[in-house]
Structures are given as C-alpha cells and as structure tokens.
Amino acid sequence: MAxxxxxxxxxxxxxxFFIGTTEIPGVQSVRAEYTNNASLVKYLGxxxxxxxxxxxxLANISLSSLLISDDLLIGKTxxxxxxxxxxxxxxxxxxxxxxxxxxxxxxxxxxxxxxxxDAGITVLDNLNQPQTIGEHxxxxxxxxxxxxxxxxxxxxTLNIDEFSTNRVVSYDISxxxxxxxxxxxxxxxxxxxxxITPLEITCAFQVEINDYQMKSFRRxxxxxxxxxxxxxxxxxxxxxxxxxxxxxxxxxxxxxYETTVNGNAGVSVQYKAFF
Amino acid sequence: xxxxxxxxxxxxxxxxxxxxxxxxxxxNLIPIFSLGKKGLITMTPNGExxxxxxxxxxxEPGNEPVNGICKYVxxxxxxxxxxxxxxxxxxxxxxxxxxxxxxxAANDAVTASASFVTYYPVSGQLVAAPMNLNPRNNSGxxxxxxxxxxxxxxxxxxxxxxxxxxxxxxxxxxxxTLGRKEPTHVLLTSAEERYNIEREFFKNVTISGEALxxxxxxxxxxxxxxxxLVNNTGNFIDFNIDNHxxxxxxxxxxxxxxxxxxxxxxxxxx
Numbered sequence: 001m002a003x004x005x006x007x008x009x010x011x012x013x014x015x016x017f018f019i020g021t022t023e024i025p026g027v028q029s030v031r032a033e034y035t036n037n038a039s040l041v042k043y044l045g046x047x048x049x050x051x052x053x054x055x056x057x058l059a060n061i062s063l064s065s066l067l068i069s070d071d072l073l074i075g076k077t078x079x080x081x082x083x084x085x086x087x088x089x090x091x092x093x094x095x096x097x098x099x100x101x102x103x104x105x106x107x108x109x110x111x112x113x114x115x116x117x118d119a120g121i122t123v124l125d126n127l128n129q130p131q132t133i134g135e136h137x138x139x140x141x142x143x144x145x146x147x148x149x150x151x152x153x154x155x156x157t158l159n160i161d162e163f164s165t166n167r168v169v170s171y172d173i174s175x176x177x178x179x180x181x182x183x184x185x186x187x188x189x190x191x192x193x194x195x196i197t198p199l200e201i202t203c204a205f206q207v208e209i210n211d212y213q214m215k216s217f218r219r220x221x222x223x224x225x226x227x228x229x230x231x232x233x234x235x236x237x238x239x240x241x242x243x244x245x246x247x248x249x250x251x252x253x254x255x256x257y258e259t260t261v262n263g264n265a266g267v268s269v270q271y272k273a274f275f
Numbered sequence: 276x277x278x279x280x281x282x283x284x285x286x287x288x289x290x291x292x293x294x295x296x297x298x299x300x301x302x303n304l305i306p307i308f309s310l311g312k313k314g315l316i317t318m319t320p321n322g323e324x325x326x327x328x329x330x331x332x333x334x335e336p337g338n339e340p341v342n343g344i345c346k347y348v349x350x351x352x353x354x355x356x357x358x359x360x361x362x363x364x365x366x367x368x369x370x371x372x373x374x375x376x377x378x379x380a381a382n383d384a385v386t387a388s389a390s391f392v393t394y395y396p397v398s399g400q401l402v403a404a405p406m407n408l409n410p411r412n413n414s415g416x417x418x419x420x421x422x423x424x425x426x427x428x429x430x431x432x433x434x435x436x437x438x439x440x441x442x443x444x445x446x447x448x449x450x451x452t453l454g455r456k457e458p459t460h461v462l463l464t465s466a467e468e469r470y471n472i473e474r475e476f477f478k479n480v481t482i483s484g485e486a487l488x489x490x491x492x493x494x495x496x497x498x499x500x501x502x503x504l505v506n507n508t509g510n511f512i513d514f515n516i517d518n519h520x521x522x523x524x525x526x527x528x529x530x531x532x533x534x535x536x537x538x539x540x541x542x543x544x545x
Contacts, residue, residue, distance in 0.1 A: 037382075041292070041333060041384075041416075042279075042294070043291075043292040043293055043294055043332070043333070044279050044282040044283075044284045044293045044294070044295075044296055044363075044364075045279075045280065045281065045282050045283050045284055045290065045293075045404075046279070046280040050292075050416070052333070052384045052416050052418070052501075053382075053384075053418065053420070053501075054382070054383050054384060055382055055383070056382050178531070180531060180532060180533075182437070182533055183381035183382050183419075183437070184381055184435035184436060184437050185379055185380075185381055185419050185422040185424075185435060185436050185437065185438070185439065186419070186420070186421070186422050186423055186424065186432075186435055187420065187435070188420050188504075191435065194532075194533065196531045
C-alpha cells in the first residue's frame with residue numbers, strides 16, 4: 001500500500017498577503033524571489049574556482065491582485081519603504097520581507113474583466129525574515145476584515161478636460177518608481193534609498209466614441225496636447241467610489257482611431273506624465 | 276603553449292589571484308650612423324636593460340605580499356633595498372616595487388594593481404608550474420562589505436565612505452659603475468602616496484593644505500577578509516591616512532544620483 005502524504009499542501013485559503021499590518025485584498029498571485037550576487041572569479045594559475053559577492057544583494061516580489069476593495073498599493077509609490085509578509089491562516093509566516101520599495105505599479109482593465117493591479121517590489125533588506133515583532137504580533141492576531149467593493153462594466157468614468165465618457169473599453173495606467181539605493185563601504189545594506197524623480201506615468205485608454213475628434217500629430221512640438229485626466233472606478237451596485245486616479249498635465253503621445261465590422265468605433269489614447 | 280590555468284604568478288613565492296599579468300623587457304639600443312656610409316653601422320646599447328611586470332588582482336588580506344612591500348618601502352625610505360623575485364609563467368627576475376594601487380568600491384571585491392621594475396636581466400621560459408597558492412576559501416577575499424574605518428582605536432560607523440582608492444608610487448635610481456652592465460645598487464629617490472576618497476559632504480581646500488584625516492575624521496582604513504562578517508575578526512590590510520595633505524576636492528553632480536564629493540590627498544616620502 002502506498003504511503004499517504006502526511007502533510008497537506010498550502011492552499012490559497014491559507015495564505016494572506018500583508019504590507020505592514022494591513023492585508024492586501026484580492027491578491028491573485030505573489031512571487032517572492034532572489035538570486036544571490038555570486039560572481040565567478042577566474043585567475044591566472046587557476047587552482048580552484050572561486051565565487052565572490054559582486055553587486056548589491058536584492059530580492060524581488062511581484063504581485064498581482066484584483067481591484068475588489070481599496071487600492072493599498074498606489075500609496076506606496078512615494079519615498080518610504082515598507083515591510084510585508086505572506087502569512088498562513090494559523091498565523092505563522094510563510095515569507096517575510098523588510099525594506100521593500102515599490103518599483104512599478106500598474107492598474108489595468110478591459111471590458112468583461114475585473115480591474116487588475118500589478119506591482120513590483122524590490123527588497124533591499126531581507127527576504128524570508130520576520131517583520132518587526134510588533135507587526136508580526138498584529139498580523140497573527142488580525143482577522144480577515146475584507147470589505148468587498150466590486151466594480152462592473154459601465155462603472156468607470158473617464159474625464160479628459162472637456163471630454164467625458166463612461167464607455168471605457170480598457171485602460172492601463174502604469175507608474176515606474178525607480179529607486180537609487182546608495183551604498184557605502186563597510187555594509188551590505190544601503191545607507192539610504194532615493195526615489196528617482198520625476199516618476200514616469202503612462203496612461204492608455206480605449207473608449208467607444210460618437211463625436212470624438214482626433215488631434216493632428218503635426219501639432220507637436222508647437223502646440224502640445226496637454227490635458228488633465230481623471231478616472232473613477234465605482235462599485236457596480238452602490239456607485240461607491242473604489243478609486244480615483246487624477247493626473248494633471250498629461251502629455252498625449254499617441255492616438256489611434258479604430259473601426260471594425262465586429263464592434264463599435266473607438267479610439268485608443270496614450271498619455272505620459274512626469275511627477 | 277601555456278594555458279592561463281597553468282600560469283604561476285608569485286612574488287617571493289607568494290601567489291596572487293591575478294586576473295592579468297604582463298611582463299615587459301627592453302633594452303636601449305640606438306642606431307649608429309657615420310658620414311660616408313649610407314647604411315646603418317650597428318645598433319649599440321645607450322642605456323640600461325630594463326623591464327616591468329604588472330598585475331591586476333583580487334586582494335586576499337591573508338595572502339597579500341605587495342601591501343607588505345609597499346609598507347616596508349614607506350617606512351624605510353632612507354634604507355637600502357633588496358629586490359623581490361617576481362615570477363609570471365616561469366619567467367622571473369629581481370624587481371623593485373614601482374606602483375601599487377588598491378580600490379574598494381561599494382558592493383564589490385577589493386581589487387589591486389601593482390607594477391614592479393627591474394634593471395637586471397630576467398630569466399626562464401614559459402612553462403606550466405603549480406601555483407603556490409594556499410587554496411583559501413572564498414571568505415579570504417577582501418571586500419567592500421568588510422572595509423572598516425577608524426579614528427585612533429575607535430571604529431567609525433557614521434559618515435562613511437562610498438569608494439576609496441590608494442595609490443603608491445616609488446621612483447628608483449639604479450647606480451651604475453664603469454665596467455658593469457648591471458647596477459651596483461638601486462636607490463629610492465622618492466615615493467608618493469595618494470588617497471582618493473568619495474563622500475557626500477563638501478569640504479573646502481585651503482591654500483596651505485590640511486591633513487585629510489582631520490577633514491574626514493578617519494585616520495586608518497582596515498580591509499578585512501570576508502569571514503570578518505561572521506567572525507568579527509580575521510586577516511586584514513590597513514592604510515594609514517596620517518599627514519596626507521588634502522590637494523583636491525571634486526564635486527560630481529550627475530542625473531539620478533546623489534552629489535558625490537571626492538577628496539584627494541597625498542603624502543611624499545623621501
């Protein structure tokens with residue numbers, strides 16, 4: 001008779017992802033990884049291969065979640081770093097990290113699906129290390145208090161200056177938050193971490209239109225198309241706002257008009273901004 | 276044919292983790308011409324036979340001969356010197372330390388380069404030879420991680436240095452006598468040492484110069500082997516920044532980085 005497995009697999013219902021002591025809602029997947037900075041050393045009279053550490057020691061976390069509650073990641077695009085962990089349902093920690101910095105954020109949606117948020121985090125301190133004792137105690141005692149806020153088709157409103165529509169077919173907003181960790185001699189850890197500004201923000205939208213007028217690409221560089229943009233995502237049932245993205249002085253970098261026998265005419269617009 | 280894996284590199288028998296080595300030997304022949312003869316009469320020596328050998332290598336504090344040679348030359352500037360036997364791939368000669376530089380940069384292994392000069396013929400052939408290198412493990416390498424700073428006996432843990440390099444140069448004068456092709460002895464005429472240190476703070480340069488150590492509050496740098504991270508002790512090489520006069524301050528502002536300030540200071544030995 002074959003031996004039965006004595007340990008159960010860790011399934012999705014037993015995993016919760018926290019930043020600090022706050023659980024991130026709607027997480028679909030998390031990947032926490034590192035490769036060490038070992039570098040092969042060759043030398044004349046090579047008697048024995050050696051490897052030595054060269055370059056910074058980093059770990060990376062990629063996260064994908066659905067926007068089904070408040071977006072807690074957009075607020076991490078600033079200077080400050082944060083700790084986090086994946087915690088088992090019984091309160092024990094699967095993976096923890098300290099001094100994580102958000103390096104990329106994107107929020108995207110296309111008709112027929114839920115808005116999705118992807119984030120990239122660089123870990124400059126340690127991975128698989130318990131968070132601070134206070135944070136860990138708060139996490140292990142935390143009950144799941146997720147308040148669902150489910151968006152639906154038609155619950156997105158896009159305002160670009162005078163133009164307004166709720167017929168957003170898709171959007172893709174991405175923010176690159178490059179970091180400059182500054183290292184000194186005598187330490188494996190950075191002395192401090194700078195946020196490299198300006199942040200580069202790219203916004204792309206596809207909307208169905210009726211009287212939309214394309215701009216002339218000959219306007220650039222003499223008459224640049226600079227606009228303010230606001231995108232609001234609301235719940236499908238109560239019209240409660242889930243998130244509002246507001247960007248000023250967006251610079252239009254591309255526009256596409258599309259018409260097809262299989263659907264309605266639409267435009268795709270791409271903007272870029274630097275903050 | 277000699278493969279790099281069989282190239283023995285050593286100084287007085289101590290092996291180095293050399294990433295490259297060059298041996299150069301040359302004479303000082305000049306052409307002799309004469310009126311009434313269009314062609315060359317002969318080539319004749321017009322100076323000494325000489326050569327150099329240079330290395331670039333990774334530093335192992337427990338296995339680093341050049342730092343000791345450099346220290347000896349600095350501390351015995353008025354004495355006479357013996358040459359050191361330097362060997363590369365079976366070719367060896369008697370050499371004097373001409374230059375030595377060590378560089379420590381954040382997150383990287385400490386590298387060094389050294390050049391030796393000779394006024395004597397070299398000997399040997401390219402032959403494979405076993406490396407007389409104590410096969411230390413990886414923890415024997417000097418590294419940015421294990422670079423420490425001191426003021427007196429107090430270890431400095433704030434206001435650290437991002438990068439530093441130390442370069443030393445000795446100027447030798449071979450003394451010849453009539454009837455000999457080789458020098459009777461070789462004198463040290465002068466030596467100089469320069470430190471370049473990179474920090475985040477600006478300090479002005481005065482016309483009369485100031486001691487670098489008082490500017491940066493650091494008078495000694497010790498670079499330990501990597502095992503220091505675990506053991507808090509181990510082999511090290513050290514650099515004294517005493518009476519090195521600040522000569523230059525360079526402020527470097529580039530995009531997407533902090534402003535960095537390089538201090539350059541030097542000391543002359545003679």
